[in-house]
Amino acid sequence: SLTERLNKTLKDLRGQGRLTEDNIRDTLREVRMALLEADVALPVVKDFIEHVRSRALGEEVSTSLTPGQALIKIVREELVRLMGDDGEGLNLNTRPPAVILMAGLQGSGKTTSTGKLARWLQEREKKSVMVVSTDIYRPAAIDQLETVAEKAGAAFHPSSSDQDPADIAAGALQAARTGHKDVLIIDTAGRLHVDEGMMDEVRRLHEVAEPVETLFVVDSMTGQDAANTARAFADALPLTGVVLTKTDGDARGGAALSVRHTTGRPIKFLGTGEKDDALEPFHPDRIAQRILGMGDMLSLIEEAENKVDQQKAEKVARKLKKGKGFDLADFREQLQQMQSMGGVNSLMDKLPGAGQLPDHVKGQVDDSQFRRMEAIINSMTPGERQRPDIIKGSRKRRIAAGSGTQVQDVNRLLKQFQQMQKMMKKMKGGGMQKLMKQMQG
């Protein structure tokens, strides 16, 4: 991941004053590699790097950061900014029926996403939805949409392969009007590759249906191709947004950056699975996090480095990543760092989704408890800190007495340590994402 790569370049001298061509060269090269590895299209990578370089040059470096770290901050900020704003959602402010046109290559997930959107709009936004397929080339595609509509509880406007796509759209629009539907979603035919026939057809559909939302549906796994396809569709149609599908199979996230940069349009939804509820609103920071590999850990580490000794923070970061060899001495170090960083609550705020943690979890950690936990660990021998399993009855009594606590406090600390250790193991190798998901329930 980018973080791993960067650990190498981040070790430069700190407090160099300003970012210069010289002191950002190595880090920029690593960022470039990381973006390419995340499958961001090459021209997009080039633009992005140039942009970051020109913003970075001459920028002052605060004394606690290395130039590498200062640059990474800029990279993160630019990445998030480029990804657009949070929760753009659909704009359906028009006289009903509001029409949504789904465009994209064959297999990109248009029909599936039509069903997902229909369900989303009905359940979350309490809209009445009708769907229609203009895919006259594959009769199975129309049947597929009918099944999908039925599951989503949306009205299905029938069509057949001997009709003209534009006529189908006009007929459906009429039916949606008379049926007082709030929304009409038009699913279209795609080809395997961009071609003029397809573009003409979808342009005609656009003229007839006058959609308020024209969504470009794109498979996140198509990597480098995503940018080219996006350009072709953005040239042919006034796109209003993007649905990025199959993100469940793509750990890299690069297509989001490519498509966003190429179309200039917001990514509105992510497809996260085959089922009709596997649709999520897009959060730019999460994708930036995915592209950067380790996400908010990076900012935690940065902050740690502002407040505590850099080597210590790096050591903890390495252990966090490995998730093994994590002992009570490390636990104590973490407790101390958390306190020096403004307490656990300010830390919790930085973890995405931590706000939704159940209260009993949050309640486990308040700062006075931290100090007591620290005292308990202080009363242990180095051997006990390394191998907590040897702490049995008489040792527990000794530790409790030494730290002015009760045996049950020692037990609680050991349990909390075990939970922390388990969490560390889970974070091993990309597990951070999983952990975040879990935390979000």
Ligand code: GDP
């Ligand atoms: P269309 O040709 O653009 O209409 O594409 P479809 O909607 O038929 O989808 C093509 C394939 O991709 C189907 O097998 C879908 O189940 C699958 N698919 C679509 N969206 C997603 C997604 O977000 N995640 C996963 N895993 N599969 C998806």
Ligand code: MG
């Ligand atoms: Mg289809």
